[in-house]
Amino acid sequence: MRGKFQNMLVSLLRNTDAVISLNVVTDVKSRYTARDVVENARTISGKYLNAAYHDVHDIANKIEHVIDIMKKHFSSQPGAYYSSSLFFISIGLHKVTLQKRVVMLDIDTFIKGDVAELFNEFDKFETDAVLGAAPELTPVYHHILYTYRNSHKDTKMGSPFSEGGFPGVNSGVLLLDLEKMRRSVIYQGLLIPGEIDKLAQEFTFQGHLGDQDFYTLAALKYPYLLHLLDCGWNRQLCTWWRDHGYQENFHKFATCPSKTKIYHGNCNSHIPDT
Template sequence: MKFYKVVLNLAVLLCVIVIIVLYVYQTEEDETNTVFHRSNGVFNRGQELHESYKASVTTKTNSHKYLEPIEYNVWCIFTKVKNMNSPLKFKFDNMLSSILQYSSIVIILNIISDARSKYIVESVINKKINETGKQLIKVKYHSVETITSALSNLTVTMQPFFSPHPGAYYSDALFFISLGLYRFAPPQQKYAIMLDIDIELQTDIANLFKEFHSFKEDNIIGLAPELSPVYQHILYVYRSHHKHTKLGSPLSNGGFPGLNSGVILFRFDRIRASKLYETLLTLPAIQNLTSKYSFKGHLGDQDWYTLVAMEHQGLIHQLPCSWNRQLCLWWRDHGYHDSFDNFAKCDGPSFIYHGNCNTPIPKHKKYNKYDVDSNNNHV
């Protein structure tokens, strides 16, 4: 009797072992040949693993060349707008219309504003979305009072060097916000563009974001060249002592005419990590550079960008002039008539028109010297 029980137990144990072996084998086979259904078709797990490996290798191989997926963050300042008839309101309306007209992407529009201006800009945005039927923007509002208050020390440092006199237009704290914007952008926001509201796009804003692909490893900010002789004027003393310098000369002659801050590309992640950038915001650094170049500016943040680029060219990625086609003629009519054309020269299509110094943006786009007709009027 005991013998039969032993045999029976052995038989049961053998069956269990066989079942386990078969289960393990089947599971391994299933893991190799499992079929996954996706929206673009059906393929087996072996294929998926192969494709995942290829994707991983491609990502690692090209990590220095291609950007990781990003949000499309655009920043602008909309403040001190008193009513619906304000020129600033119409400028913003025009900028927004041009973005929506060409955009193929959803952008996050970060608006720095005060309470009254926020009410006005909200109405503009809602109306424009209803008119176009395009839901291509998400809006985030940021308190201008909070930001300027937090940047008060920075503003106090900058004003004596880059403002004409206290109370002047470019003395306002608003014109130094871009320098400290990285402190207020969310930590996960690595890339961003800042636009003046007196611009008009002529192409998809996604193409401007592609300029980040052209940044070199040490580039942290991107700006287009200044298209007027303003920095030739500011650098008069320095140029008189350095006869062969290219600083302050037209881009068309191979010079460095300075930078314009109407369109700015930020690598916030690199700015946050840059000790040099932080140092260049300090009073001793600014005193050193302004003294070295006999530099007394009056254009706010773009004076600082220009000064930094003269000393640390590698920090700046220079955008093609077509991404900030400035239209202001003020310097042509104030002592630089003979040389103005050389500064304003920007060949090819204009991707962004910049109606700086309240210059009307041409209705009929022309790609000549500076988009004016034979009577030197904007068209």
């Protein structure tokens, strides 16, 4: 984890001249390690970095009611990897900070483009869009939406983006317009107990990937909440599904013709040498 975080941070700093305000979400035990990594990244890159540290448990406690609603549908079982509150805090982050816009990056990413260009994507949001995310590049939602697709033969939901479908989104790179989240009646409505229950029932949806399940399900019903990022901003490298039932058509989902600006080494995938 330490190595991944340092690689991500150094790559981010080396590819931008922007002044970065970094907010690190960690636990008490890992905070000192995170500080060491930040100091090393400053030294290696020779770039200035303003960093603040936030305890994941403090954040989670403030939005416990939101997290409890989400865990019911977007975590496979108690104690599973994605059952941790860490994987749900982005959904209610607008409730615990006064910041207006935030880019969230998983630590298993490697930045090749200028993060300032990623921030410019906020200016491309349509009026009702509250978040930006790139397409999911595996068939995970094709799989999850099997029952729904079976009863809606013409749907494009869960189909590859390369074929004009909507394969869901991946939360390894997220743009959160927190101010618009606070103002959005639709988004706020999704956080009311019972509303996600209705959506999950409508799409026969039971996920296991935390916040990205929520954003995918929300976008199925309300696509205008989402600004779809180019896949080059989140070039996912996970091939797990290729070896678990999707060998013949995995490539349709994994296709990303764009120039890679951020590699995402999800599933502990190797990130290509650069």
